[in-house]
Amino acid sequence: ERRCMERFRDRSTLSADGREYRLYCNISMPSASAAVIEAGGEGVGLFRTEYLFMNRSVPPTEEEQAEAYRQALKGAGGRQVVIRTLDIGGDKNVPCLSTQKEENPFLGLRGVRWCLQNEEVFLTQLRALLRAGAGENLSILFPMVSTLSELRSCRSLLQKAREQLINEGRPCSESVPAGVMIETPSAALIADHLSREAAFLSIGTNDLTGYIMACDRGNPAVGGLYDPLHPAVLRVLRHIIRCGSTSGTPVSVCGETAADPRLVPLYMSYGVTGFSVSAVAVPRVRKTVSLWSKVEADSLADSVGRLNTAAEVRELLDSAQRT
Ligand code: PEP
Ligand code: MG
Helix, strand or coil: CHHHHHHCCCCCEECCCCCEEEEEEEECCCCHHHHHHHCCCCCEEEEEHHHHHCCCCCCCCHHHHHHHHHHHHHHCCCCCEEEECCCCECCECCCCCCCCCCCCHHHCCCHHHHHHHCHHHHHHHHHHHHHHCCCCCEEEEECCCCCHHHHHHHHHHHHHHHHHHHHCCCCCCCCCCEEEEECCHHHHHCHHHHHHHCCCEEECHHHHHHHHHCCCCCCCCCHHHCCCCCHHHHHHHHHHHHHHHHHCCCEEECCHHHHCCCCHHHHHHHCCCEEEECHHHHHHHHHHHHCCCHHHHHHHHHHHHCCCCHHHHHHHHHHHCCC
16 A cells, blocks of 8 residues: 555656546645645646635635635646535535525535525626635536526536636636536536536535435445446446547546545546546545556446346456456
């Protein structure tokens, strides 16, 4: 483990046949960006900003947010930093912002659904992001999108934020790539449409798996159904990634499964361009990528594609796993 850490910390992420992937990290505090680069991450693939809103009685101001985003960007030393807008609701309770009690929070006002109904909060965040992004390598990511209209609304609000800042004469980022999280079944099914209007797709397998299997992983009565190796989940992943490849839009996986050495070669075969994982997983994922060529990964994906149950997939992937 230690030797793997050292060998795979400082290098690019190449498959056995020399294809390059982006290996980024997930963070939730701005101060973590420097540490993940130090740990061998090639950028920040997902900064979960809801943590900035937690453990406080009022939401952070535009200035405070801009400062936090600047810190994350500076820490990454010019490498790409993908900052996700507030993903409130569902499992993420943010007490300083008023949310209504919902009977089905996972099917309720989450992520951009909430933000688009609370425009001042959203606009404040977008302004802070654009201000922090001036001259920096910033990308913005919208969570819990389920329709193309939502993506368009988010983008027009981003445009509005930019116009406001320009009118006020404040320095701001000129053009920020805006990507979309694919974590709802509807977003997955229209990934072709989304990929034509988004700068990149980021697959959130944590939520997506639960929504595809229609089950709550925290509920022991049905938690066993929550399975990223289920053929239904794999078919959806393959569909999303192929949509991205077809339109030439980068697609990465940022859920926990991105660090699973059994799934990495499958995602490579489907055509991902990158992974975003926790810092501790970087050397291991980089090593896994290096152990597979496209031809080998394709052959594995073909075999998996012929299997009918999660148990069969698990058995095959367990035995094919390279470490
Ligand atoms: C996901 O849903 O897979 C994801 C990366 O987002 P989060 O875990 O923050 O919901
Ligand atoms: Mg999610």
